[in-house]
Amino acid sequence: MNPVKDDYLTPEALELIARARAMAPRLAERARAAEDAGLVPRVTIDEMQEAGFFKVLQPKRWGGYEMDPRVFYEVQMALAKGCMATAWIYGVVGVHNWQIPLFPEQAQIDVWGEDPTTLTASTYMPTGKAEPVEGGYRFSGRWSWSSGSQHCDWILLGGLLPKKDGSGALEHCTFLLPKADFEIVNNFDVLGLRATGSHDIQVTDAFVPEYRTHRTNDHSDEGCLGRAVNPGWLYRIPFTQVFQRAVSSACIGATDGAIESFRTRAASFVGKHGAKTAEDVNAQLAVSEAMMTTDQLKLVLHRNFQRIVDCAKSGEKMPVEERLMQRAQAAQVPKLCAEAVNEIMRACAAGGVFKSNPIERTFRDLHVARGHIANNTDTYARAHGAVMLGLPNADAFV
Numbered sequence: 001m002n003p004v005k006d007d008y009l010t011p012e013a014l015e016l017i018a019r020a021r022a023m024a025p026r027l028a029e030r031a032r033a034a035e036d037a038g039l040v041p042r043v044t045i046d047e048m049q050e051a052g053f054f055k056v057l058q059p060k061r062w063g064g065y066e067m068d069p070r071v072f073y074e075v076q077m078a079l080a081k082g083c084m085a086t087a088w089i090y091g092v093v094g095v096h097n098w099q100i101p102l103f104p105e106q107a108q109i110d111v112w113g114e115d116p117t118t119l120t121a122s123t124y125m126p127t128g129k130a131e132p133v134e135g136g137y138r139f140s141g142r143w144s145w146s147s148g149s150q151h152c153d154w155i156l157l158g159g160l161l162p163k164k165d166g167s168g169a170l171e172h173c174t175f176l177l178p179k180a181d182f183e184i185v186n187n188f189d190v191l192g193l194r195a196t197g198s199h200d201i202q203v204t205d206a207f208v209p210e211y212r213t214h215r216t217n218d219h220s221d222e223g224c225l226g227r228a229v230n231p232g233w234l235y236r237i238p239f240t241q242v243f244q245r246a247v248s249s250a251c252i253g254a255t256d257g258a259i260e261s262f263r264t265r266a267a268s269f270v271g272k273h274g275a276k277t278a279e280d281v282n283a284q285l286a287v288s289e290a291m292m293t294t295d296q297l298k299l300v301l302h303r304n305f306q307r308i309v310d311c312a313k314s315g316e317k318m319p320v321e322e323r324l325m326q327r328a329q330a331a332q333v334p335k336l337c338a339e340a341v342n343e344i345m346r347a348c349a350a351g352g353v354f355k356s357n358p359i360e361r362t363f364r365d366l367h368v369a370r371g372h373i374a375n376n377t378d379t380y381a382r383a384h385g386a387v388m389l390g391l392p393n394a395d396a397f398v
Contacts, residue, residue, distance in 0.1 A: 008068035016071060019051045020078035027082030034195035040086050045151045049117055053090060057098035059230045063116045066234055069242055070305050073249040080253025084365040085195035087250035089148035095246040096120040096156060101230040104211040107176055111154050120156060121149035123201055126172055128159030136209040139175055147196040153179045172216045181206035192364030217397055233312045240397045241308050244374050248333040251369055252297050255337040258362045259290050262344050283347035290340035300329055323398045324384035331380040338366040
């Protein structure tokens with residue numbers, strides 16, 4: 001295993017992370033209102049744009065910074081300390097600025113040609129129906145869980161297409177559509193992550209040209225034609241390795257935020273019966289175990305991405321066993337964070353269940369984050385375990 005290096009923390013990267021940390025208290029002040037509105041406010045998106053956060057994974061040729069993905073996750077974790085819903089949107093919207101460069105150049109021009117700060121939403125579940133026509137596809141369907149779509153002018157939608165090898169087997173494909181071709185169906189009334197506004201998306205008989213499609217799991221140069229104009233190592237990382245952390249890393253930062261809130265609360269809180277939270281052995285254990293959890297999760301994140309970056313730079317293909325292990329570790333993050341915050345919530349006692357306690361919102365947000373298919377801990381741990389016991393890999397995304 002190669003040693004973990006921090007050479008990705010350039011002065012520019014450190015400045016971006018510092019801006020995210022400075023923004024977190026403002027996000028915390030807005031979090032309750034954002035949840036009540038079911039929408040992260042436009043001012044927050046504008047501030048993230050101005051800070052340059054959405055440029056982290058965007059190619060330099062489009063005005064981006066083309067930085068190491070670890071900078072992206074560090075920014076996400078810092079934002080999540082203030083508001084997990086905001087950080088969730090940053091993760092799932094910001095990561096698209098890494099995938100769009102894999103599409104043919106004309107698709108990139110369509111999205112960024114007039115405004116390189118244009119944002120793109122997504123929902124990758126393969127429910128789209130694509131009918132081949134001259135030059136592309138007639139595309140229809142309905143998708144759920146499109147976080148941040150109200151702030152975006154384009155969208156990436158999942159569907160299935162026959163493989164190009166003539167086998168007749170189907171493979172996942174990502175279709176890129178402009179705002180005029182999709183409808184947001186406002187129906188996101190849920191337990192947590194409410195401010196993400198993850199509403200349904202409806203598309204009815206839209207034309208999608210061939211160049212605005214991407215075979216999601218084809219990591220070859222033929223499958224990622226955008227590499228012709230974006231040749232950097234960043235765009236040679238397999239899709240899943242980048243995306244899976246975009247939907248789990250906010251949980252780490254949110255747990256750090258819950259720890260910070262709990263420490264502030266516990267230092268002076270005295271219950272109705274005269275008990276001091278700081279002297280409660282359960283509270284002491286909960287805060288220490290939560291801190292150990294996030295520390296360990298960050299170490300694994302950075303160690304794994306050191307390996308991912310090294311492989312992307314050298315051209316080495318990571319063994320499937322290692323890729324499955326990394327996928328399982330990424331998916332386990334929300335589970336471990338939720339368990340840690342469960343204990344912190346218990347240590348808050350009866351007074352902790354009021355909406356005035358920000359830990360209560362983090363508790364709910366984490367449990368909703370666990371529902372994302374990429375965070376299905378047991379499924380991906382079993383997939384890794386099966387291969388380690390001699391069975392074939394059954395995960396098409398790995």
